[in-house]
Amino acid sequence: MEENWEPKIVxxxxxxCCYAGADMAGTSRMQYPPNIRVIRVMCSSRINAxxxxxxxxxxxxxxxxxxxHPGDCHYVDGNYRTKKRVDVxxxxxxxVGIDPKRLRLEWISAAEGEEFAETMRNFTEDVRKLGPSPLxxxxxxxx
Amino acid sequence: MxxxxxxxxxxxxxxxxxxxxVDVKKVVEExxxxxxxAICEDYQYxxxxxxxxxxxxxxxEHDLDAVVVAACSxxxxxxxxxxxxxxxxxxxxxxxxxxxxxxxxxxxHEKDKATEKAIDLVKSAVARALLLEPLQSEAFPVVPAxxxxxxxxxxxxxxxxxxxxGFKVYLVEKEPSIGGHMAQFDKxxxxxxxxxxxxxxxxVDVARHPNIELLTYSEVEEISxxxxxxxxxxxxxxxxxxxxxxxxxxxxAESCRLVGKIKSEFDMGLGKRSAIYVPFPQAVPLKxxxxxxxxxxxxxxxxxxxxxxxxxxxxxxxxxxxKPEIVEFNVGAxxxxxxxxxxxxxxxxxxxxxxxxxxxxxxxxxxxxAPSGPTGGKxxxxxxxxxKIVFISxxxxxxxKVGNPYCSRVCCMYIAKQAHLLKEKIPDADxxxxxxxxxxxxxxxxxxxxxxxxxxxxxxxxxxxxxxEDGGKIYVRAEDTLLGEPYELEADLVVLGTGxxxxxxxxxxxxxxxxxxxxxxxxxxxxPKLRPVDTVIDGVFLAGTAQxxxxxxxxxxxxxGAAAHVVNLISKKEILSEPTIAVVDExxxxxxxxxxxxxxxxxxxxxxxxxxxxxNSAMCxxxxxxAxxxxxxxxxxxxxxxxxxxxxxxEVL
Numbered sequence: 001m002e003e004n005w006e007p008k009i010v011x012x013x014x015x016x017c018c019y020a021g022a023d024m025a026g027t028s029r030m031q032y033p034p035n036i037r038v039i040r041v042m043c044s045s046r047i048n049a050x051x052x053x054x055x056x057x058x059x060x061x062x063x064x065x066x067x068x069h070p071g072d073c074h075y076v077d078g079n080y081r082t083k084k085r086v087d088v089x090x091x092x093x094x095x096v097g098i099d100p101k102r103l104r105l106e107w108i109s110a111a112e113g114e115e116f117a118e119t120m121r122n123f124t125e126d127v128r129k130l131g132p133s134p135l136x137x138x139x140x141x142x143x
Numbered sequence: 144m145x146x147x148x149x150x151x152x153x154x155x156x157x158x159x160x161x162x163x164x165v166d167v168k169k170v171v172e173e174x175x176x177x178x179x180x181a182i183c184e185d186y187q188y189x190x191x192x193x194x195x196x197x198x199x200x201x202x203x204e205h206d207l208d209a210v211v212v213a214a215c216s217x218x219x220x221x222x223x224x225x226x227x228x229x230x231x232x233x234x235x236x237x238x239x240x241x242x243x244x245x246x247x248x249x250x251x252h253e254k255d256k257a258t259e260k261a262i263d264l265v266k267s268a269v270a271r272a273l274l275l276e277p278l279q280s281e282a283f284p285v286v287p288a289x290x291x292x293x294x295x296x297x298x299x300x301x302x303x304x305x306x307x308x309g310f311k312v313y314l315v316e317k318e319p320s321i322g323g324h325m326a327q328f329d330k331x332x333x334x335x336x337x338x339x340x341x342x343x344x345x346x347v348d349v350a351r352h353p354n355i356e357l358l359t360y361s362e363v364e365e366i367s368x369x370x371x372x373x374x375x376x377x378x379x380x381x382x383x384x385x386x387x388x389x390x391x392x393x394x395x396a397e398s399c400r401l402v403g404k405i406k407s408e409f410d411m412g413l414g415k416r417s418a419i420y421v422p423f424p425q426a427v428p429l430k431x432x433x434x435x436x437x438x439x440x441x442x443x444x445x446x447x448x449x450x451x452x453x454x455x456x457x458x459x460x461x462x463x464x465x466k467p468e469i470v471e472f473n474v475g476a477x478x479x480x481x482x483x484x485x486x487x488x489x490x491x492x493x494x495x496x497x498x499x500x501x502x503x504x505x506x507x508x509x510x511x512x513a514p515s516g517p518t519g520g521k522x523x524x525x526x527x528x529x530x531k532i533v534f535i536s537x538x539x540x541x542x543x544k545v546g547n548p549y550c551s552r553v554c555c556m557y558i559a560k561q562a563h564l565l566k567e568k569i570p571d572a573d574x575x576x577x578x579x580x581x582x583x584x585x586x587x588x589x590x591x592x593x594x595x596x597x598x599x600x601x602x603x604x605x606x607x608x609x610x611x612e613d614g615g616k617i618y619v620r621a622e623d624t625l626l627g628e629p630y631e632l633e634a635d636l637v638v639l640g641t642g643x644x645x646x647x648x649x650x651x652x653x654x655x656x657x658x659x660x661x662x663x664x665x666x667x668x669x670x671p672k673l674r675p676v677d678t679v680i681d682g683v684f685l686a687g688t689a690q691x692x693x694x695x696x697x698x699x700x701x702x703x704g705a706a707a708h709v710v711n712l713i714s715k716k717e718i719l720s721e722p723t724i725a726v727v728d729e730x731x732x733x734x735x736x737x738x739x740x741x742x743x744x745x746x747x748x749x750x751x752x753x754x755x756x757x758x759n760s761a762m763c764x765x766x767x768x769x770a771x772x773x774x775x776x777x778x779x780x781x782x783x784x785x786x787x788x789x790x791x792x793x794e795v796l
Binding site: 008010015016017019020022023025026027029030031032033034037038039040041042043045046047048050051054055058059060071072073074075076077078081085109110111112117139 | 216217218219242244245246247249250251252253256257259260263264267654657659660661662667679680723741743744764765766767768770771772780783785788789791792793795796
């Protein structure tokens with residue numbers, strides 16, 4: 001393991017709730033670790049297994065997906081689709097040796113800045129405990 | 144071929160908001176090294192005129208194919224910069240924004256790590272910009288009409304403003320009359336204007352306005368569509384009275400067997416009405432309504448030999464076979480003015496609201512003051528004129544125990560007003576206000592507070608702890624936090640300064656429109672400072688206390704603001720559609736219909752002839768769920784393509 005390893009987290013946030021919640025954390029100056037790299041999508045349901053696996057393959061230590069609370073989806077029920085996909089994928093990545101805890105889905109609303117910051121603090125800490133992803137070395141070799 | 148693109152990157156300092164935590168020069172240095180970056184510049188305020196000019200000049204000088212601005216959230220300034228690049232002929236969808244303020248400089252304090260993150264984020268934006276494609280919007284017509292939900296002062300003001308601009312307004316109110324809470328008030332602070340005198344003329348204007356279609360005793364059932372063309376279904380509840388025939392004479396109510404037996408909601412249960420009623424004498428429309436939960440004939444199928452209202456009505460307006468009716472119409476914009484509900488004092492059992500009949504809420508006291516109220520405006524509580532009166536402020540506000548940490552903004556002043564009115568009616572009354580902090584922030588409010596103190600109303604700082612009975616008398620225990628000592632006061636009347644909570648009915652409207660709520664449960668505005676009237680849903684605006692507690696002047700101002708936004712929108716003949724929608728590659732589609740099952744908007748239709756799926760561009764909202772699920776990869780989600788997302792992933796790792 002690298003001496004000064006820092007977890008790298010790829011975050012997919014939906015524009016309407018979680019991304020706005022992350023903005024709210026910023027507007028309120030709530031601090032959290034700088035390990036997440038956010039990619040904005042309109043709905044969390046835009047994200048599929050291929051993209052999540054791509055992130056792990058390319059060396060992500062964890063993947064975070066943030067959507068709207070059930071019933072609050074801007075697109076009626078996109079967040080349910082996301083949940084189904086993530087639940088299935090968690091089992092699959094466990095099977096190939098990636099701890100399912102490295103993939104997290106949370107519902108965070110536009111008003112929940114503190115929840116976003118707190119989630120980032122917890123998740124970063126959890127990933128730190130898990131250590132570098134087993135695929136990371138492989139990803140670096142491939143590069 | 145895509146690598147032949149020239150990208151311009153512009154990094155904003157946002158004053159010091161970004162540059163305090165992110166080493167902007169370092170970011171510029173790193174980004175300049177990227178082969179596709181033709182120019183990378185930083186500037187103090189990229190959104191300012193000189194900043195935007197810098198971008199425009201660079202586009203022309205370097206013949207840029209795409210532009211990245213690294214600054215605040217795209218939710219803030221993406222529209223600004225899209226317009227900037229469009230000004231010099233670049234397609235607005237060739238613009239990409241990197242959020243290095245809200246999601247970087249404002250949430251991290253270690254400069255080296257924040258800088259490293261900012262570099263990653265900008266690199267990822269550049270990778271995405273390389274793959275951005277120009278998209279064309281389609282123009283579609285705007286329905287020149289508006290829906291206003293809620294007929295309180297906010298809805299009334301918004302409706303009149305829109306209608307006066309020459310547009311059709313559908314005003315939907317769930318109660319039998321418009322007027323809302325303001326109609327229940329006697330006087331308004333701090334000018335002591337008679338509420339009815341300033342409100343009822345506006346209510347009449349609404350009813351008479353040729354452009355306003357008033358739908359009272361009606362509820363919005365369903366809203367579909369989007370900005371420019373919402374389809375609305377409204378249920379007109381059964382009134383059991385023919386609106387065209389009823390003259391509002393009131394002889395039915397006088398003759399009703401239940402006259403004076405049913406609690407009047409308008410009088411907060413203090414006054415009584417008949418089963419057939421108008422909420423208050425100045426109701427608009429002045430048409431009677433039968434309460435189906437009270438009417439003997441509706442409940443039991445008989446009312447003596449024959450219903451007395453039928454016998455009394457000279458115009459044959461009673462219609463027991465009335466059925467709810469669904470009205471359907473289209474509008475281009477919507478104003479949500481669903482108002483508030485008074486905090487339920489039962490939730491603060493220590494104040495004995497349930498136990499003692501001389502403990503009442505602020506809104507109940509309003510009805511006692513009202514000349515049309517249960518006591519004809521005389522200050523009589525339990526048959527007596529109270530002499531010892533205690534007001535308790537912040538009941539249900541600034542109170543985490545009941546889940547309301549916010550200030551309701553009106554209670555300090557309505558308490559001051561009510562204390563003044565009581566003193567005026569009962570000059571020898573001993574009136575004490577137990578307050579937490581005085582908040583008299585509006586125009587003329589502080590002066591009014593001072594006046595009330597000079598009239599002999601005692602203000603003692605510190606919250607009341609409990610109200611209890613001893614020997615047939617009511618006492619209020621409190622702590623004077625300025626003297627630092629507890630005290631007790633005997634009271635003939637305790638008035639609870641109850642706060643404001645979101646109207647429960649609003650929840651359904653919010654769900655239909657996919658509106659977000661703030662942490663206080665009121666509707667969330669698009670931006671707390673600069674877009675307090677808009678919601679994140681295009682074409683939907685907020686007015687009044689639906690957005691948060693506010694007084695009448697603020698409500699009216701916001702309602703006029705919402706109306707201005709509506710008129711601005713529906714006065715356009717057409718607006719441009721969002722081209723960020725899903726499209727099917729017919730050559731690749733195998734017609735498996737997986738996407739069809741997923742689409743929440745029924746935008747997918749199967750073309751039987753070609754054996755492929757088609758997506759209706761007007762119905763697709765651009766969530767991308769179908770593109771994520773398509774097994775053959777033949778659905779492309781414009782502006783959020785798989786390649787664009789994957790490019791971003793690779794760049795941040």
